[in-house]
Amino acid sequence: MRARPDVVAFDVNETLLDLAPVRATLVELGEPAELLPTVFGRTLLLGIAGQAAGTWCRFRAAFETALAQLTELSAAERGTVADAFLELSPHPDVEPALRRLTAAGVRAVTLTHGSPGVAEAGLSRGGVTPLVERCLTTESIRTWKPDRAAYLWAAGVCDVPPERMALVAVHSWDVHGAQQAGLTGGWAARAEGSWAEVHPAPHVQGSTLVEVVDGLLDLPA
Incomplete structure (x- = not known):
């Protein structure tokens, strides 16, 4: 039985923030729009595989490396695409989800292995900065999710035990x-459509962030 969390941590890229500006920049540079999921997936592969092997790199370095592997873009052009992460805006379901948490007295934070400043810029652009207590990036401890250290570090920073924190993501x-680290897991189907059945079921799920937040708030105190 899971308990209602005291803190809800949200993943950033694709969960809170729409990657449309990154896609648009790729198109402006002559690349197909449908290339973005492949580049993003290769970025995660590079970072997480390196983590598993005992090395570490920054998200931006992994992203630009993925672009170098998958395109003929110059170094300057790859940097331009990476810069577009600072132009992201929240998805439509973000503000109402955050407002539900605020009204219920539950703290909200962000947790990413992405570049510092991306979450802050996107939240500011969407006018929802006051609804988020703090923005955390695991670059601070040189690790990538889903290393359990990332989630336990976030719980420690927020001064709550893992079982009193939830992680909400579309991945x-x-x-x-997060669940393997002892957190409560909340999955929104917006990006993937269906849960990866090779993993145990999420504690809470819904089609949108609002539905997931409602499910977390419905857990017993």
């Missing part, structure tokens, strides 16, 4: 990692 692997 099955991220929610699975």
Whole structure:
């Protein structure tokens, strides 16, 4: 039985923030729009595989490396695409989800292995900065999710035990990692459509962030 969390941590890229500006920049540079999921997936592969092997790199370095592997873009052009992460805006379901948490007295934070400043810029652009207590990036401890250290570090920073924190994401692997670390997992189907059945089921799920937040708030105190 899971308990209602005291803190809800949200993944950033794709969960809170729409990657449309990154896609648009790729198109402006002559690349197909449908390339973005492949580049983003290769970025995660590079970072997480390196983590598993005992090395570490920054998200931006992994992203630009993925672009170098998958495109003929110059170094300057790859940097331009990476810069577009600072132009992201929240998805439509973000503000109402955050407002539900605020009204219920539950703290909200962000947790990413992405570049510092991306979450802050996107939240500011969406006018929802006051609804988020703090923005955390695991670059601070040189690790990538789903390493359990990432989730335990976030719980420690927020001064709550893991079982009193939830992680909300649109990526099955991220929610699975959080649950393995002892957090409550909340998965929204907006990006993947269906849960990755190779992992145990999420504690809470819904089609949108609002539905997931409602499910977390419905857990017993």
